[in-house]
Amino acid sequence: MKLKYGSTVCALDLPPERLAGVVVPSPLVVAESPEDIVNAALDGCSSCFSSCKPGESVVIVTSDITRYTGSELYLPLLVERLNRQGIDDGDILILIALGIHRPQTEHEHRKILGPLYGRIRVVDHDCDDHDGLTVIGATSNGIKVSINRRAVAADHLILTGTIGFHYFAGFGGGRKSILPGIASRAACMASHFAVLNPGEGSGKNVLAVTGNLEGNPVHQAMVEGCALAKPDFILNTVLTADKRIVAAFAGEWREAHEAGCRFYHARFSFPLAEKGDLVVASCGGFPKDINLIQAHKSMEYAAQALKDGGVMILLAECRDGFGNGTFFDWFRHKRLEEFEAALRARYEINGQTAYSLLQKAQRFRIILVSQFPVNQVKTMGMIPAQTLDEAVALATTMLPAEWRWYLMPEAGSVLPVTPE
DSSP, X not given: OEEEEXXXXXXXXXXXXXXXXXXXXXXXXXXXXXXXXXXXXXXGGHHHHHTOOTTOOEEEEEEOTTSOOOHHHHHHHHHHHHHHTTOOGGGEEEEEEOTTSOOOOHHHHHHHHGGGTTTSEXXXXXXXXXXXXXXXXXXTTOOEEEEEHHHHHSSEEEEEEEOOEETTTEEOSGGGGTTTTTBOHHHHHHHHHTTBOSSTTOOBXXXXXXXXXXXXXXXXXXXXXXXXXXXXXXXXXXXXXXXXXXXXXEESHHHHHHHHHHHHHHHHEEEOSSOEEEEEEEOOSTTTTSSHHHHHHHHHHHHTTEEEEEEEEEEOOOTTTTSSTTTGGGGXXXXXXXXXXXXXXXXXXXXXXXXXXXXXHHHSEEEEESSSOHHHHHHTTOEEESSHHHXXXXXXXXXXXXXXXXXXXXXXGXXXXXXX
């Protein structure tokens, strides 16, 4: 068995007779070309395109390199339709929804824009550029929503991205292009802070979980933020584990996103009869394991297939390190109660992810195969391994006599679901 790690693959050697199952998304037949799939979705937005007039400005928001969306395929199709309406290339701007992520390199811009690079202007959002932000309103729970001024000034705002599971917003895509995608740092943090219940020590809201939108306070904050921005429409893709576009949803931003979420949940959940003693999980290679914040998604989903006290082997190269400069600092808090108190006192999105990681590190025994130094992995409560073989050797000493294991070769793309 081969598992992806960064840009390479690793061979896995474990007893197949103890394998309880391979957790993968349902087989999806992609009969149409990506262009046909996207164009069919865009055909339903004809009234939105017809509202675009020559001389008007258009901002298209799309994701950064950490979230592959198929942008190099769908952005040219979007621009082509805008051109048909008389919108010149010079009146179109592609805005990269970085949230609080780092700026993109020229090479990454080329990958995101594909054949449009050098033809259509591209700008990275900067959550800390106060002059480049403007307040558009507030949510019902008091979040002041400040977003990129270019998006507000444009005559037309189009949101693009991809739909997938999100470990506390329920799903990615849709409204996340605005909040946190092109919002201020303060608004990003405030929307994510909704994951915690009101009151010291009350922990995380039980509805702010993977695959759930109903009653999810984080989702609600993002929806209200997006409504304030008044986007013309969205185009969201759904991708197979090997990054092929299998579906696209376009139209009114809320309806199209919810339809895409229903489609995704039906096809990317995996029912399990029972949890395992061991889960071996790969993020799916680069860029899904580009940094630890991105790799945490795979850790979260793999944890759903694991018994309390069980062992997880996670392959996550993390060539870009943690993904943010403040992430590792949070692990100075070793006790969850102390960590939660610090998070409430000075909330950071990275702190929330670090808190979630530490929760799992203390609930399970997580062996991390990565590029991180040994001492950093240990500080985060995990067990370091340099290779998959080393990780397997360590894991087998921790397992009960009659252990069973699951394999998750694309752990960030499928959600194990077990009976309550």
